[in-house]
Every structure is written in structure tokens, then in C-alpha cells.
Amino acid sequence: MIRVAAKLWAFIVRDFQQQVSYRLAFLLQIGGMFLSLGAFFFLTRMIDPNAKGLDGMNPFEWMLLGLAFQYYFSTALYAFSAKVRSEQMMGTLEAMLVSPTSTGLVIFSSAAWDFTYAGFRVLLYLGGAWLIFGISFHLENFPVLLLGIVLTLLSSVGLGMLSASFILYFKRGDPINFFLSGMTTFFGTVFFPAEQLPAFLQGVSDYLPITWSLRVVRGALLQGKGFAELQSDLAALAVLTAVLLPAGLFLSRIAIRKAKQEGSLVQY
Amino acid sequence: MGHAVEARRLEKRFTRKRSIRELLFQPFRKAEVVEALRGVDLTIREGEIFGLLGPNGAGKTTLLKILSCLVLPDEGSATIGGHPTSREQEVKPLIGLVHSDERSFYWRLSGRQNMNFFSTLYEVPRERRDGRIAELLQKVDMDDAADRPFADYSSGMKQRMSIARAMLHDPPILLMDEPTRSLDPAAALSLRRFIQDELSGRDRKTIVLATHNLHEAELLCSRIAVLMKGKVRQVGTVEEVRRWGLDTRNYELELDRWPAEAGGRFNVLSDRAWEDGRRIRIGLSGDDGLNPMLAYLLEQGVTIRGCTQVDADLEGAFARILEAE
Ligand SMILES: Nc1ncnc2c1ncn2[C@@H]1O[C@H](COP(=O)(O)OP(=O)(O)OP(=O)(O)O)[C@@H](O)[C@H]1O
Ligand SMILES: [Mg+2]
Numbered sequence: 039m040i041r042v043a044a045k046l047w048a049f050i051v052r053d054f055q056q057q058v059s060y061r062l063a064f065l066l067q068i069g070g071m072f073l074s075l076g077a078f079f080f081l082t083r084m085i086d087p088n089a090k091g092l093d094g095m096n097p098f099e100w101m102l103l104g105l106a107f108q109y110y111f112s113t114a115l116y117a118f119s120a121k122v123r124s125e126q127m128m129g130t131l132e133a134m135l136v137s138p139t140s141t142g143l144v145i146f147s148s149a150a151w152d153f154t155y156a157g158f159r160v161l162l163y164l165g166g167a168w169l170i171f172g173i174s175f176h177l178e179n180f181p182v183l184l185l186g187i188v189l190t191l192l193s194s195v196g197l198g199m200l201s202a203s204f205i206l207y208f209k210r211g212d213p214i215n216f217f218l219s220g221m222t223t224f225f226g227t228v229f230f231p232a233e234q235l236p237a238f239l240q241g242v243s244d245y246l247p248i249t250w251s252l253r254v255v256r257g258a259l260l261q262g263k264g265f266a267e268l269q270s271d272l273a274a275l276a277v278l279t280a281v282l283l284p285a286g287l288f289l290s291r292i293a294i295r296k297a298k299q300e301g302s303l304v305q306y
Numbered sequence: 307m308g309h310a311v312e313a314r315r316l317e318k319r320f321t322r323k324r325s326i327r328e329l330l331f332q333p334f335r336k337a338e339v340v341e342a343l344r345g346v347d348l349t350i351r352e353g354e355i356f357g358l359l360g361p362n363g364a365g366k367t368t369l370l371k372i373l374s375c376l377v378l379p380d381e382g383s384a385t386i387g388g389h390p391t392s393r394e395q396e397v398k399p400l401i402g403l404v405h406s407d408e409r410s411f412y413w414r415l416s417g418r419q420n421m422n423f424f425s426t427l428y429e430v431p432r433e434r435r436d437g438r439i440a441e442l443l444q445k446v447d448m449d450d451a452a453d454r455p456f457a458d459y460s461s462g463m464k465q466r467m468s469i470a471r472a473m474l475h476d477p478p479i480l481l482m483d484e485p486t487r488s489l490d491p492a493a494a495l496s497l498r499r500f501i502q503d504e505l506s507g508r509d510r511k512t513i514v515l516a517t518h519n520l521h522e523a524e525l526l527c528s529r530i531a532v533l534m535k536g537k538v539r540q541v542g543t544v545e546e547v548r549r550w551g552l553d554t555r556n557y558e559l560e561l562d563r564w565p566a567e568a569g570g571r572f573n574v575l576s577d578r579a580w581e582d583g584r585r586i587r588i589g590l591s592g593d594d595g596l597n598p599m600l601a602y603l604l605e606q607g608v609t610i611r612g613c614t615q616v617d618a619d620l621e622g623a624f625a626r627i628l629e630a631e
Binding site for chain 2: 045047048049052056059128129133134139140295298299300301
């Protein structure tokens with residue numbers, strides 16, 4: 039366990055060191071983030087605060103959280119497969135896989151930095167909104183919020199491992215990534231509540247973890263809801279996590295085995 | 307001495323990846339299959355430098371990848387130090403792989419940062435890590451450059467870093483895939499010395515070295531296997547392989563003249579040499595041909611100034627093995 043944690047940490051350190059070497063890119067990214075934040079601030083002024091599904095939340099705040107978490111889920115979808123593919127090209131995947139570290143752990147840890155970095159950017163986003171636009175968040179139900187975030191993290195890891203497995207297995211994964219992130223953006227209640235959709239489509243949202251993540255996070259941060267009010271949302275998120283995470287881990291094992299048989303794991 | 311590596315009837319077929327375009331337009335055409343290994347048997351002893359010699363596409367890399375658990379064989383099995391390669395956790399601590407590909411590192415990080423990262427993956431205990439890395443960097447003569455970005459290194463330096471990395475966990479067996487491929491002659495020479503003196507001589511590592519360089523195999527390896535089209539054609543000491551398929555011995559004679567009628571009696575290998583000098587090469591079958599030939603020449607009144615046996619070269623053996631296909 040300690041060994042696994044040490045390895046995970048080594049991946050984070052490695053990628054942090056690489057990230058630091060792109061200092062200018064980093065600063066520009068942050069700058070770009072705040073510009074888009076500003077754009078959404080003015081855009082959401084045109085939205086009717088009483089629109090169905092907003093539940094009385096301020097449209098800007100509502101969308102702010104949607105954007106931050108959508109970023110998190112899209113990171114998950116891309117991080118594993120993109121990392122695996124680029125390390126495959128660089129030849130570093132092979133170098134890692136001859137070490138006494140299991141393939142699963144290598145793939146899993148490869149995205150550790152992307153998750154950390156995405157989390158950092160979410161914080162920056164929210165911090166920026168608080169600082170610049172004076173938005174205040176409810177933090178009194180922090181443990182519930184934390185639980186929601188951990189479940190969000192785990193379910194997005196599950197999704198990411200699933201998409202990485204598809205890529206390893208079929209060696210072409212971009213259509214799947216594209217589809218999944220499109221679904222997340224459209225049905226994930228990021229830009230508009232599910233209630234705005236035609237009735238027959240509304241149910242789709244219920245199958246996406248991001249929908250429940252956002253219900254928890256918006257409820258806790260914007261409306262100050264506690265465990266009692268959020269428990270059914272948390273339960274739904276937990277169920278999806280319990281399906282996605284083991285499925286992702288299991289399928290990645292199958293995909294890794296097939297890739298080793300085909301020799302495609304280390305040769306692009 | 308025990309066996310470091312054993313391979314039994316290893317087979318590996320690869321299916322060439324088909325593009326989307328092919329899948330769309332010829333969905334029922336069979337995919338092309340490459341037989342990379344077709345029943346490879348090998349025994350490599352502890353402590354030897356064993357050469358895997360073969361032309362491009364012979365299957366050298368595939369074999370090394372199977373031995374390092376990166377690729378699963380279709381048929382047959384291999385063991386490393388007695389452990390089957392299917393038990394990764396037992397095999398991986400025993401092997402270090404030196405890649406032919408000089409990428410395989412993080413170019414934006416320094417040599418030391420790279421080594422730090424990989425040392426965790428190789429489970430070097432935390433308290434020993436810095437010491438071990440310093441020791442290895444010094445060993446491969448990279449201690450001065452260790453804090454420069456990897457991207458700045460020359461090919462020779464990258465290759466030495468690759469060796470240092472493969473030794474992080476001090477494995478008894480090193481698998482090297484064409485380590486001198488991208489090096490200039492001087493760098494290649496010093497790397498070969500290092501392999502021979504340090505890795506083999508001092509550290510007593512078992513080394514499996516894939517190469518298509520005959521000269522290199524000749525210089526370094528105690529035994530070699532000639533791999534062609536996925537099969538081991540010959541195994542033995544360099545001397546044995548060199549003489550493979552030769553039932554003649556070749557001599558170079560230095561004479562004052564070459565009697566005209568002698569040409570029909572002996573197997574003259576080169577008469578071009580005769581024309582410009584006083585030397586001629588002759589092939590004699592068996593071990594006992596030399597005396598009668600010398601007696602004949604003396605009888606003809608020829609002055610013999612010198613007579614040397616000419617080594618059969620590996621190149622010739624290679625050509626004969628190819629011919630025998
Ligand atoms: N993952 C793979 N997918 C498809 N074909 C492969 C794969 N790996 C190797 N091959 C094929 O298998 C054959 C043997 O390749 P291998 O790389 O083992 O040869 P090699 O002896 O190392 O050659 P070289 O001297 O060029 O490095 C080649 O025809 C190669 O194209
Ligand atoms: Mg090769």
C-alpha cells in the first residue's frame with residue numbers, strides 16, 4: 039500500500055516537474071480561464087433566473103459549477119487514454135512496464151497528475167469567482183461536499199479507465215471519447231437543467247455521474263443543503279461509482295492482456 | 307552453473323493492424339499475419355554474454371520483449387532464472403532491459419529526475435535511492451551531466467542513461483537490444499568496452515545482446531545464436547558458428563611463383579591476389595591437406611615464403627546460413 043502510494047506520488051512529481059518546464063503555457067492557461075469566466079458572467083446575465091430547473095440558484099453560479107465539474111469529467115475521459123498513447127509514442131510506457139510495477143498501476147497513475155491539476159484548476163476557478171465576482175459559497179456542509187467530490191473523482195476515474203480500455207482494445211478510441219464527452223456536455227446539466235429537455239430525453243441525464251455530482255455540489259455550495267437533503271443524490275452517485283469503477287478496472291485488465299498478446303501495448 | 311534464460315518452442319505471430327479505410331473497403335479480407343518467432347529454443351547460461359544475431363525483422367526484439375514480459379508468446383514458454391515469464395512479479399526483479407530506442411525517457415526532465423522517477427518504479431528503497439542513483443551515474447560516467455535536461459544529451463549519453471536505468475534494481479540479467487545502434491564508432495567502442503569490462507567482467511551480469519552487427523558479436527559474445535526469420539539457425543561459440551558449413555580450411559601462401567598446372571589440383575579461392583603480389587589463397591578440405599600440398603609445391607621447385615591459416619569469418623558463415631535456407 040505504501041509502495042503504491044509512493045509510486046503514485048512519483049508520477050505526480052514527474053508530471054509536475056514537466057509542467058513547470060512549460061511555465062509560460064501555464065500562465066496563459068490561467069489567463070484564458072479567467073477570460074472565459076468573465077464571458078460566462080456576462081452571458082448568464084441574459085438568462086432568466088426563474089427558469090425551470092435552476093431551483094432559484096443564480097444562473098452564473100449554477101453554470102460556474104457546471105463548467106468546473108465538466109472540466110473534471112472531460113479530464114478523466116481524456117487523461118488516461120491520452121497519457122497512455124503519448125507515453126506509448128515516447129517509448130516511456132515500455133520503460134515503465136519492464137519495471138516491477140503492474141500495468142494497471144502504471145496506467146492508473148499516469149493520470150494522477152492530470153486529476154490533481156484539474157482539481158487545482160477547479161479551485162482556482164471557484165476562488166477567482168469568489169474574488170472577482172464576489173460570489174459566496176456555503177461551506178458549512180463541508181463533509182458532504184467532500185464526500186460528493188470523492189465520489190465524483192472515483193466515478194470519473196472509472197469512466198476514464200473504461201475509455202482507456204476501449205482505446206487499448208480497439209486501438210482507436212477517439213470516437214468513444216468524443217461521444218462520451220459530448221453526452222456529458224449535453225445531458226450532464228452543465229449548461230442547462232435536464233428539465234429544459236423534451237420529456238423523453240430527460241431520463242438520459244440520470245445515467246451520467248456528472249448529473250448527480252452537480253446536484254450534490256450545487257446543493258451544498260450554493261444552497262447550503264446538508265446530508266439529509268442530498269442523500270438520495272449521493273446514493274445515486276455511489277451506485278454509478280460502484281458500477282463504473284470496478285467495470286473500468288476489470289475491462290482495463292482485459293484490454294491490457296489483449297494488448298500484450300498483440301504486442302500493441304508497447305508498439306504503436 | 308545454472309541457466310539464466312531458457313526458451314522452449316517460443317512462437318509469436320503478429321497481425322498487422324488494418325486501417326479504417328481497409329476495414330471499410332475490404333471488410334472480409336484476411337488480415338496479414340507476420341510470424342515473428344517460429345519455435346525458438348535457447349539456453350543462456352549464467353554469467354555469459356550471449357549474442358542474438360540476426361538481420362532486420364529476424365525476431366530479436368520480439369524475443370527480448372517476451373523475456374521481459376512485455377509481450378505474451380502464442381506458444382511455448384520461457385523462464386528467467388527458473389521462473390516462468392508468466393509470473394511477472396518474480397521475473398521482473400531479475401531483468402533489466404536496455405532499449406534500442408533512445409527516446410524512452412522524459413526529455414524535459416534531467417537525467418537525475420528521470421532516474422528518480424524510475425527508481426520508485428523499480429522499488430529502490432527510499433533511503434538508498436539517492437546513493438544508488440549517484441553510484442550508477444558515476445558508473446556510466448554521467449555524473450557531471452546528470453542535472454542537464456535529457457534532451458541535451460548525445461546519443462551515447464542517452465544510451466548510457468538507459469543502461470544505468472536498467473541497473474537500478476541491480477538485476478542479475480541484462481537484456482540489451484542493439485545498444486550501439488545509433489552510436490558513432492568511437493562511442494560504440496567505448497560502450498562495448500564498458501559492457502565487457504564493467505557489466506560482464508566486474509559485475510558478473512548475464513548479458514543477452516541483440517545485434518545485427520557481426521563484428522560486435524565477434525568482439526563481445528562468448529556464445530551466439532543466429533536468428534533468421536523467427537528461427538534459431540545456429541547456436542554455439544563464435545568460433546563454432548564461424549566455421550559452420552565449412553568443410554575446408556583456408557590458407558594464404560606466400561610464394562615466388564604459382565605453377566600453372568597447380569590450379570587444377572587445388573581449390574584456389576582468389577587468384578586476384580596472385581596477380582598483384584605473391585600471395586594466393588587456397589581452400590583445403592579436411593585437416594590433413596596441408597602437407598601434401600606443400601610437398602607438391604616444393605617438388606615443383608617453388609620457394610615458400612609463408613603459410614598462414616586464414617580465419618573463417620562470421621560474415622561468411624552468415625552468408626552460408628542464409629544460403630542454406
Ligand atoms: N507489435 C507488432 N505488430 C505487428 N508486427 C510486429 C510487431 N512487432 C514485431 N512485428 C514484426 O515481427 C517481425 C520481427 O520483428 P522484430 O522487431 O522482433 O525483429 P528484429 O530482429 O528486432 O529486427 P530489427 O533488427 O529491425 O530490430 C517483423 O516482421 C516485425 O515487423
Ligand atoms: Mg529489433
